Structure formats: C-alpha cells, structure tokens
Amino acid sequence: MNHATTPEALNQSPPYEDVDLFASDRPLVEAVAFNEASSAYVDHSNFGQLFGSAAMAETARLANENTPKLNTHDARGNRRDEVEFHPAYHELMAHSVAAGLQNSTWGKTGAPAGKASEVSRAAKLFMAAQVETGHLCPLTMTRASVAALASQPDLLAQVMPVLSSHSYDPSFAPWSGKTGMTLGMGMTEKQGGTDVRSNITSATRDGDAYLIRGHKWFMSAPMCGAFLVLAQAEEGLSCFFMPRFRPDGSVNALQFQRLKDKLGNRSNASSEVEFNDAYALRVGDEGRGIRTIIQMVQLTRQDCAVASAGLMRSGLVHALHHARHRSVFQKHLADQPLMQSVLADMALQVEASTALVMRLCRSFDLAPELPAEAAYMRLMTPAIKYWVCKSAPGFLYEAMECMGGNGYVEEGILARHYREAPVNAIWEGSGNVMCLDVLRALSHDGEAATAVLQELVDETRGMPGAGESAAFVIGCLLRPDSERVARQAVETLAVLAAAAALNIVNPTHAELFAKTRLGGSRHAMLGTAELSEAQSRTLLDRALPQ
Template sequence: MTQSPFATHEVFNQSPPFEDVNLYTADQPLVAAVRANGGISAEQELSDFGRHWGSAAMAERGRLANENTPKLRTYDSKGFRRDVVEFHPAYHEVMAHSAHAGLHNSTWTEQGRPAGGASEVIRAAKFYIASQVESGHLCPITMTRAAVAALGSQPDLLAKVMPVIATRSYDPSFAPWWGKRGMTLGMGMTEKQGGTDVRSNMTRAERVGDGYRITGHKWFMSAPMCDAFLVLAQAEEGLTCFFMPRFAPDGSVNAIQFLRLKDKLGNRSNASSEVEFVGAYAQPVGEAGKGIRTIIQMVQLTRQDCAISSAGLMRSGLAHALHHARHRSVFQKHLADQPLMQSVLADMALHVEASVALVMRLCRAFDRTPADAAEAAYMRLLTPAIKYWVCKSAPPFLYEAMECLGGNGYVEDGILARHFRESPVNAIWEGSGNVMCLDVLRALSREAEAAAAILTSLAGETHGLPGAAEAVAFIAQSFRRPDSERVARLAVEKLALLAAAAALNPINPRHAELFAATRLAATHPSMYGAIDLDPADIRALLERALP
C-alpha cells in the first residue's frame, strides 16, 4: 500500500491490544486457587468461559456499554408514566452472556437451596473474569443471586419466583415478572437521612388487602430496570423487608417513580437511581419487624461479590500493565526487562496472587457453611475483613497499573481508566470501610469462642511465615482492648493479611513467604516496588502472573 504523501511518521513500539486471550488459563494464580478450593472438576467450563470473555468481541461490548450510558424515560409519548431505563444493546448482550453462564443463579438449586459442591468457587472464578471485561452489569447479577438468600425467609414467595430466577435466560422486556423467560432483582435500603443507618428509615408500609402499600423514598436504588426489588420499610411491627415488583398483581405498572439516575464517578454502564414509592404494591418477606435480619442474608453475598470483583479489577490491571511492559521498549530495552519496572510488576503480582487465593478461600467457606460450623464462622468473621482489605486495595493498585502504561493508561481509549474509575465503588457499596470494621467487631462480640478458634486456625496455617506469630498476637490483643474500635482498621487489615497468607501458603509456599515477609513482618511501603525481591522470585512471580 502506498504511503500517503502527508504521512509524518510510522506507528511502532506500541503494545498490541490485550484481547483474544483466555482469561482463565492465562491466569495461573486463579487456576491454582480454583483447584485448591475444590473447583478442579469445572476446569474445561472455566477455560471456555475465559476464552469467550477474553475475546475482542466481549471487550468491544464492554466498551460500548460504558460509553453509551443508560437513559431514564419517565413518560411515554402519550404522557403515561412508565419510568423505563434504556440501555445500549451492548449492555443487554453482556447481561445475556452472564445469565447464560449462571452468574446470577448457579449457586442455588431450582428450589432455592444452596447448590453445594464447589458451586461458589466455580461461580466466583467466572465473576472474577467477567469483572475484568465489564463490571457495571454485575450489579443486577449479584443482587439477583443474593436476593434468593433473603427470599428463603418467605418460602411461599420463593417457590413462585424461583422457577423464573432459575432459568439461564435474560429477558430485558418491560413486563410482569411472572410472564418472563428470566428475571433480575434489585435492592433498596438507604434513604437520604440515614444512609447506612437503615433503622432511621422513614418509608412506611400500610397493609391493604393481601399486600402492603409502600410510601416513601430510597436515595440509592441500583439497577432500576430489575423486575422486582427487596426494600426496607416501617410496618406496624417495625422495619420489615418487602418484595416490590415493577408490576402490580393486576398487571398495571407499580407506583415506583424514578426521579433521576445518579451521575456516578464509575459504574457507568449500570443505572443507579433515586426513587419514590407512591403507594407501591409490595409483599412482606420474612418476619415482620425483622427486616434487617432478613435482608442481611442478601448483603453478605453481595459483599462477597464486591471482594471478588475488586480482585478481578486488580488482576486485569496487572495483566494489561505486564502485557504492555513486555512489548514496549524504552532506552533500548523492553520495559519488562528494566529492573525497577520488574520490581513494581512483581510486587503487584504478589498482591494479586494473595488476593485471589484469599477470595477463593472465602468462597470455599461459603460452599461449606451449610454443613461445617467452623467454615460458617470463618465466613461470618472474614467476609467483612476480606471486603475491607481487597476492595480498599483496588484504587491505589489500579493507579499504579495505569502508570505502567504512561499516558496511554490515563486516556479513555484503554480499559485502565475505566477500571480506575470503577475501583472505589466496591469499598463504598454494601458497607464502607468503617462499617466493615464494626461488623468484624460485632462478629467477635457475638461469637467470641468461634472467632478465637479461627484465629488459632490461621496461626497454625501460617506457622513459620515471617511476622505471622506477631500478627496473631497483635490481632488478639487489639480486639480485647476496651477501645478496640479505635484500632479496628489496623487490626482488621492485619486479620485480612494473615488470612491471605494462610490461603496462599498451601498453593505456593514460597510466594506466601514473600507475602508475609513484605506485609506481616514489615509494613508494606505505600508504593509498589519499594521492596527488595530476589531476581529469581521476580521472574517466578511475573511468569506465573502472565505466561
């Protein structure tokens, strides 16, 4: 092809797109963590999923879904109130692919009971991979999956909706849920005056016939195009959980009025709304006056997914940074061969490897909770601690990944700018950092013996690792202090680091030793790469991160 006479330069020394990659098999730490936690039987399924989601076509769908944000259509052309949210077709496509893979229901049987086996671990591996491609759509996916736990408190209602939830079809039509091929569920808890303090909710519920009429508002209600929502409202008996469908039983549009969509920093493909209920129809879920106890079963699962998603975002940041560094030459050498860049990337790889080992270990606890009291205690104590550490790690990690690409990492043409904007949300939603620390303290006070047993178990699993014994002693001492809340952040972070070292140790003892030496025996520097690793360890970490 003849070069244009106006061409000023040849484009070279740019890394090729990181696409058409199997996001499962190219991630050795993920493969090892899945195997270690019981998911080996699904390796072919996960490889197929990783190949599909790592394709250029899925990357393009993710881009389009984020660049073409949802739009609220309050009225139709004739002036009738509709409150419909319109999405770009790419959003519906990624939703359909997630639904087909069972990300919204595969941890439940068709009757709404835990599926057992390694279903949590296998699903988590898919969720982790999907978050690397498009995170926003995972909000309705995770809420649909988690809502089943709360609906279990109302067996008659669960029996009605579960056949529709249990399909692997995605049906975006605006129609009553009982006539659809598949359905999604959302959640509305927070109000203007209370936020996390949902006991201050003022939305009220009045019994009318066989149901209730809900009047009030929610300051944040994500995924407003879901087919139904679990919401909290004040009934005569106190704060109660309710199932609120988009359509009333007679087929009319329910009185759920969306005021506006939130203009968020990230999470752009997903709609989040402010909403008013103007006598909206709803059915109670669980015991009246025990709404928090009912809906917290849902929140526990969404917190789990926050941690999985944040780990996935960090993995994607690492993979893109390492891929770029292996193709970009600076000062006559590839970036990946520069000693300082190697130190940065290896330190980041160590962080991701420990994070994925930890979240998969947590998912194993979710799998085993129904039959194992010790695993159930691990799940209750460690879920908020793991969400705290993993989710709050993501923003600074992704900033570092952006910097590895230089200016290319900072522009919206690449995925890292989107990841960076997305990264704070998981630490904020489903309970901020302070709330997570308070939940750990609450679990300790309610189940002191079980918590002590978990700490003893972690001590055994990390025996001999640098700084582990000292970390165990510090954690135990901190939580016994009368003013334990003052040091809760430090103690909870130590607990998560200890649990990460314990999760990594049986998978890769050498890397667990490095993690403990740089995070437990010493305070990790605020900048990645500000540690002294042996060149052989650097090579092993980077080869394992992205062969």
C-alpha cells in the same frame, strides 16, 4: 500543498485481547483447584475465552460509553419509568446470565447448590469483572436475593422458577410472564444512608399485601423485574418484595426521579425513586427486616471482594503485557530492574488476593455443614472485603502509571477500571462499617471467632511476622477502645488470612508475601518489596505466561 502525515506507530504494545482469561491465569487456576472446583476447568476456560475476546472488549466499551437513559413517560404522557440501555449492555447481560452468574449457587428450589458452586461461580465473576463490572450489579443482587427470599418460602417457591432460568429477558413486563428476571434492591434513604433503622418509608397493610409510601436515595438497577426494599411497618423495619407491575398488569407506583451520575459503574443504572402506594409483599416477619436482608448482604459483600480482585488482576496483566512489548533505553520495560520490581510486587499482591477470595468462597460452600467454616465466613467476609476492595483503587493507579500516558486515557481499559474500583469499597458497607462488623462478630460469638484466629495462626506458623501479626490483631480487638484501632487490626487480619490462603496454593509465594507484608520493614507503595530477579520472573511468568 504538502501535509504532514502521522508517522507509523512504533514501539506500541498490541491490544491485550483474544486470550483465555482462565487458562492464562495460573494463580487463578490453582486457587480454584485447591478450593475444590477443578472439575469445572473446561467450563471456566470456555468462559475465559469468551470474555477475553476482542469482541467482548468492544462490547464492554460500547456499554460504558452509551450510558442508560430514563424515560419517565411514554409518548402519550403515561407514566412508565422505564430505563433504556444500549444493545451492548444487553449482550453482556445475556452472556453472564447464560453462564449462571445470577443463580448457579442455588438449586431449582432455592436450596444451596452445594459442592464447589460458590468457588466455581466466583471464578467466572472474577473474569467478567476484568472486562466489564457494571453489568454485574443486578446479577450480584439477584443471586443474593434468594438468601433473603428464603425467609418467605411461599414467595420463594413462586419466583424461583423464573430466577433459576439461564435466559435473559429484558422486556418491560410482569415478572411472572418472563423467561428470566433480575432483582434489585432499595435500602438507603436520604437521611440515613447506612443507618437503615432511620428509614422513614412506610408500609401499610392492604389485605395480603402492603402499600409502600416514601423514597429511596439509591435504588440499584431500576430495570429489574422486582426489588427488595426496606420500609417501616407497624411492628418495625421490614423487608418487602416490590415488583415493577401490580398483579392486575398495571405499572407499579415506582416513580424514578433521576438516574445517578456516578464516577464509575457507568453501564449500570442507579436511581432515586419515590413510592406512591407501591404494591409489595412482605418477606419474613414484620420488624425483622434487617435480619432478613443481612442474609443477602453477606453474599453481595463476597462479590465485591471477588470483583475487586478481578479488577486488580486486569490491571496487572495490562501493565505487564504493555511492559513486555514497550522498549525504553534499549530494553523492554519488563526487563528494567525497577519496573520489574513493581510488576512482580503487583503480581504477588494479586496472587495473594486471588487465593484469599477463593478461600472465602470455599467457606460459603462449606458453611451449611461445617460450623468452623461458617465462623470463618462470618468473621472474614467483612475483613476481606475491607482489605481487597480498599486496595484496588491504589493498585489500579499503579497499573496505569506502568503504562504511562497510555494508561491514563479513556481509550484504554485502565481508566475505566480506576473509576470503577471505589464502588466496591463503598457499596454494601464502607470501610468503617466492615471494621465494626468484624468487632460485632467477635462480640456476638467470640469463641468461634477466636477459633478462626487460632486456625490462621496454625496455617501461617513459621512465616515471617505471622505470629507477631496475630498477637497484634488479638490485642487490638480485645482492647476496651477496640473501635479506635479497628482499621489496623482488620487490615492485619486480612493480610494474615491472605498469607494462610496463599500457603495452601503456593507455599513459596506465601512465604514471600508474609515476608513483605507481615514481617520486617513494610512500605505502603507497590514495588518496595525486596524481591530477587529470579523471584520476580517466576511471579511474572505465573501471572502471564510468555
């Protein structure tokens, strides 16, 4: 009997792999250089080659298809609450830890590393997000936790030797005996979510320590060696350092109820947990938990924006790579005028987003010494997180559509990116929370925030629509009912800042970005910006050299 055979696969794009994610990304290279981190080019390129390899793409696939498992008890019935991961996850973690994604912005004692450490680390995070974003969650929290632990110098001095290591140690053991550790966090509860002041988990003093009783609805990265948690102490909501093991070596009383079944972020575990008099140490003063933890939140919000920009970059290059190899109606897709318009508009969006997040990271580098940069960081972190993170899901949908059915199936990376993207807009403050935070920055230090707005006006002077956009932002934010128009104002503020950031890197494309996003007739869909063929080809060649 003759059986039909599958014909040879023709007109299919080859895999986008074994590339240097840094050297092939000219907008990133230039954004890093103009934000003072060009000296790390070789290090960034080495990282880009590693994470751009076919082997790393396969590792990422395996980590996402083999999700974590919770083992609440051992074979003898003893409570363990241990999370088991596929080896691929551990491989990703080992590479990222070796690259310092969890600690390279801090010195050995926990002081800021200075120079351009924030920009340099962000470039690696941007590339890692293009391959596998889930494993970055515990690394983001570990890096950010140092800012909160600074409120308790004696504790920071104890843990920093382990936190500053570039060794990945996944063993289920007390943190003090490990060669390296990660830190998670537990803030939100069932009844409150973002409103952590409504937390009911309690903390009772027990000598120099505390006993924590209650729950967390989301406990991020439950495999970590310790966690920062919020609980109500005698003087109010306070921050605590809760290790997985007590000082006597016994397993601490963190009882994980289940792992969350999430839309994306599948390689990483998130859990529900109950505390049954769990041992913990206070971080900062009693009643000052929010003030303590907010030092950490600024850094995690920064990472959300960087990772979302990285996801969009990956969507763009996979779509562009496909379009350059796929022929339709006797022409490559990338040469079809309508597809070229879509891809070029996407490239412009990514170029501006890349410049913006690197400019934000430079403000983190300079904030300790320059008040103007500290004001930029305070005002713009929530605005940039709002715009970049909320742009990513729609952008990745467009990238999927560029690839047709190949973009929609799970064998490709874009379906995973699309499921991954919403978490960055939700985690560490949803869109409305970001808008309220911008309003809060204006009300708490209006003079400094106004100076930031004036700087953006100066940096975009003469650009199409920039002056009108700045006036619109100021008018909205100064209205008595500013909360009702906060989304319009914050989005415009972020786009204005993106034009200013891109103007430092590439004035020609900054002009194009302002013309299509701030001035004239604006449309919501990608591909509606009017760009010439020459402009389109320049944008696409910068995005991915042929």
